[in-house]
Amino acid sequence: MxxxxxxxxxxxxxxxxxxxxxxxxxxxxxxxxxxxxxxxxxxxxxxxxxxxxxxxxxxxxxxxxxxxxxxxxxxxxxxxxxxxxxxxxxxxxxxxxxxxxxxxxxxxxxxxxxxxxxxxxxxxxxxxxxxxxxxxxxxxxxxxxxxxxxxxxxxxxxxxxxxxxxxxxxxxxxxxxxxxxxxxxxxxxxxxxxxxxxxxxxxxxxxxxxxxKADRPDAQLIKNLEKVTAAAFGQRRKMLRASLKPLGGEALLEKAGIDPTARAETISPDQFIQLSRVHLQTLQSTSNHYFRE
Structure with a gap:
């Protein structure tokens, strides 16, 4: 051709x-x-x-x-x-x-x-x-x-x-x-x-x-965000203290400054990244405590 x-x-x-x-x-x-x-x-x-x-x-x-x-x-x-x-x-x-x-x-x-x-x-x-x-x-x-x-x-x-x-x-x-x-x-x-x-x-x-966005979260935080949002929206009609119970539930939400009775669809992206950050910090703190023991 x-x-x-x-x-x-x-x-x-x-x-x-x-x-x-x-x-x-x-x-x-x-x-x-x-x-x-x-x-x-x-x-x-x-x-x-x-x-x-x-x-x-x-x-x-x-x-x-x-x-x-x-x-x-x-x-x-x-x-x-x-x-x-x-x-x-x-x-x-x-x-x-x-x-x-x-x-x-x-x-x-x-x-x-x-x-x-x-x-x-x-x-x-x-x-x-x-x-x-x-x-x-x-x-x-x-x-x-x-x-x-x-x-x-x-x-x-x-x-x-x-x-x-x-x-x-x-x-x-x-x-x-x-x-x-x-x-x-x-x-x-x-x-x-x-x-x-x-x-x-x-x-x-x-x-x-x-x-x-210029202020992109690091890869570890993004991976954790995927985990947190999967749990939150997997049971979107439930309160977050129930849907996020495997990740820390009410205690996690209170640390992040989020109402435990809220539902996933009412939480902003900024709040979700804060929630993911606190969850990651909790995991890291628990891991460090385990190794110190």
Missing amino acids: TPKTQNELPSLRESLEQHGLMAKKSFGQHFLLDLNITRKIVRLGGPFDGDVVIEVGPGPGGLTRALLESEARSVLAIEKDARFIELLSELNDAYGARFDVIEADAVKADERALLAERDLGEAAHLVSNLPYNVGTPLLIKWLTGPWQPLSMTLMFQLEVALRVVAPVDDNDYGRLSVIAQVLCDCEKLMDLPARAFTPPPKVDSAVVKLTP
Whole structure:
């Protein structure tokens, strides 16, 4: 096949037809083929001037094309579905060294290593129309893992997006809200109806931007936060003195300055990180006492 220039690229629908491709239900794929929408997502998620962007699950490349039209220095796409590699290589022909596509599972991918292998440094933004079936696991990986992106502009099914940005005491407020908001400033950028996708999913979607906070807790405290929130929201209708009983219950809550009769959905992210800090200090104190004995 003759390499194509940027002006010669076929439309996204034409590309899919030429390669005989359809969305794969088992991969949770729903394609966004309207370049006006993908350009808006990139505009709201940016600026990416001079920076590297990693895209997960590019599929036919609608969001990829918008990213390559931006001022991003390089765009690195991670695609699990081997069927799309040849189609995406047409973008490689058109945009040269600015674009690279990797066939890999993003859940298992080491972003830091992928960047280093290409001499792109360590810093990169994440932009993705996330496959529905792995959206939350990928977000938790990027929030709590060893590699920290410069920003994340991510599309989720609407119910997940609402959980990410939900304020305390909201019906959607939960464990994901706390972890995301402790670590990032979170903002819902735009809603997308199901009809915007091919094929249309059964639910609407939304784009969320997460910008990591400068005062990030250390890895040990983040891990403990995951433990505390899992216990608190695992029995969210119970008072915290009951749901957190295995972790110290009423005594722990009083040390953290939190009402033991409160329920998880009424506790702010700042209070949860304080609770996690006190719990960790209690564990460390108990451990030190044990060794002194």
